[in-house]
Amino acid sequence: MNKLQTNICRGGVVTAILTYLFLLDGCYGAFYTQDQPAMLLESLAESADRDSDYSDYVASADDGGRVWKSEHGTMTIEPGCFVTEGAVQGVFSYMERCYQAVSALKMTETADLFSGACDGNRELNRNAWEYLIGLRAMQKPDLTLEEYRFELTVTAAVMKDDGSLYLHMNENNVQRFTQHSDIESEFYRIAHRFEMVNQGGGWKIRKHLQSDGIYQNLMGEYWDSDLDTCMEEDWEIRNAGGFFALRRESLLRQAKEQMILRSRDNGSPSLPVTAHPYDREAAVSYADRWIGVRNGDWADFTGQGGNCQNFVSQCLYAGGIPRDISGGETWSWKRSDTALPEDAKNTLPWINVEAFRSYTVRNRGYGLAVQRDAPYLSGEPGDIIQMGFPERWSHTVLITKVVTDREGRTVDYLVDSNTADLRNVPVSAYSLPCQTLTKIAGWNER
Numbered sequence: 001m002n003k004l005q006t007n008i009c010r011g012g013v014v015t016a017i018l019t020y021l022f023l024l025d026g027c028y029g030a031f032y033t034q035d036q037p038a039m040l041l042e043s044l045a046e047s048a049d050r051d052s053d054y055s056d057y058v059a060s061a062d063d064g065g066r067v068w069k070s071e072h073g074t075m076t077i078e079p080g081c082f083v084t085e086g087a088v089q090g091v092f093s094y095m096e097r098c099y100q101a102v103s104a105l106k107m108t109e110t111a112d113l114f115s116g117a118c119d120g121n122r123e124l125n126r127n128a129w130e131y132l133i134g135l136r137a138m139q140k141p142d143l144t145l146e147e148y149r150f151e152l153t154v155t156a157a158v159m160k161d162d163g164s165l166y167l168h169m170n171e172n173n174v175q176r177f178t179q180h181s182d183i184e185s186e187f188y189r190i191a192h193r194f195e196m197v198n199q200g201g202g203w204k205i206r207k208h209l210q211s212d213g214i215y216q217n218l219m220g221e222y223w224d225s226d227l228d229t230c231m232e233e234d235w236e237i238r239n240a241g242g243f244f245a246l247r248r249e250s251l252l253r254q255a256k257e258q259m260i261l262r263s264r265d266n267g268s269p270s271l272p273v274t275a276h277p278y279d280r281e282a283a284v285s286y287a288d289r290w291i292g293v294r295n296g297d298w299a300d301f302t303g304q305g306g307n308c309q310n311f312v313s314q315c316l317y318a319g320g321i322p323r324d325i326s327g328g329e330t331w332s333w334k335r336s337d338t339a340l341p342e343d344a345k346n347t348l349p350w351i352n353v354e355a356f357r358s359y360t361v362r363n364r365g366y367g368l369a370v371q372r373d374a375p376y377l378s379g380e381p382g383d384i385i386q387m388g389f390p391e392r393w394s395h396t397v398l399i400t401k402v403v404t405d406r407e408g409r410t411v412d413y414l415v416d417s418n419t420a421d422l423r424n425v426p427v428s429a430y431s432l433p434c435q436t437l438t439k440i441a442g443w444n445e446r
Contacts, residue, residue, distance in 0.1 A: 073150040081157040086203035087196040103145035115204040120240035127244035139428040141179040141412040167194040188292040188421035213431035255433040265376035274442030280382030283319030287416040291423040311418035324367030374439040377410045387432040
């Protein structure tokens with residue numbers, strides 16, 4: 001246990017939910033337990049009239065926690081965490097300004113939010129905003145935001161020897177994208193780390209990191225899936241501004257190239273003949289149900305490489321595709337509530353993105369039948385999209401809705417996923433540049 005972890009444990013924190021970015025299959029993960037479901041997000045309409053006044057209160061261990069409010073967000077401080085009002089306002093300033101910039105897709109100033117003690121981290125955060133804005137701005141769909149709301153939960157707070165305050169927090173948020181403003185896109189359990197310092201004129205950020213693909217992609221070799229380890233680095237990155245700017249420009253260039261290729265991939269699918277249909281509605285319904293919580297009948301691989309493929313396999317199963325333990329290519333995992341022959345065999349394609357891709361093209365006879373790498377714009381609810389970089393496919397999501405333009409042409413998909421846990425989020429907003437469609441045809445008995 002390092003010094004920081006020891007301090008957190010001694011601080012009497014009731015719950016510390018640590019979120020990591022797991023690299024085994026590239027899925028972004030958070031730790032959940034069945035009796036700790038993710039916070040239910042208030043609808044934007046219900047929360048619009050909440051006041052934004054601050055109090056002078058500092059959270060203490062014996063009052064059951066405290067909720068602070070800003071214009072578009074809340075911060076719940078769990079019992080056992082002591083946080084100053086100035087630090088709360090410093091975090092809120094960062095979050096509000098970030099969402100304002102992302103909402104309009106226009107960059108704004110960030111330097112005044114930071115203490116200036118760690119140039120490398122300040123440059124990382126500035127480039128992260130520019131990277132996210134650049135990704136969304138280049139898309140054909142309008143990914144500006146009409147409305148947004150975020151909820152922060154402080155799960156650990158440590159006052160360090162130098163007087164700085166180290167905060168663990170998780171974020172849930174709702175975003176209403178202009179392209180589909182009637183639908184709320186929900187993001188769950190984004191892990192943040194803030195190190196705040198009091199400079200006399202107010203609390204500023206010394207360092208900040210969060211667990212998402214934007215930060216991982218920008219940091220490259222400097223990234224560590226353990227955010228606390230990553231925060232403890234000395235950040236002496238030579239010419240940090242130039243380093244992150246070059247990475248951002250390269251990533252945006254690659255994303256644009258892939259986006260153009262997908263926009264031209266509008267042919268007709270060529271599905272295999274199947275004896276049994278696929279219940280797309282049932283698959284989507286299952287996906288919507290298990291975002292932010294886990295189905296205890298199945299194993300959960302959050303924290304062990306990511307739960308994205310496991311989640312999508314469960315969705316296909318809910319849509320009527322049987323588990324497959326026959327022949328040389330198999331796709332199955334044990335359920336805790338059944339005692340079928342399929343429960344005796346756990347196979348990699350059920351839980352691993354690359355292995356599943358291999359299964360979909362090699363399987364013959366019994367089981368799932370698909371068209372892998374189908375024309376990208378031919379997707380339907382219940383189909384799946386796999387994504388990653390040219391050298392590795394690392395994430396899988398399920399399409400829940402098709403977004404069309406006025407002429408009825410497909411311009412985007414809304415998707416559900418685990419690790420990260422997202423519901424009805426536009427796939428065009430993902431930071432992974434390479435995306436491919438797998439169309440589900442149904443299944444065969446032989």
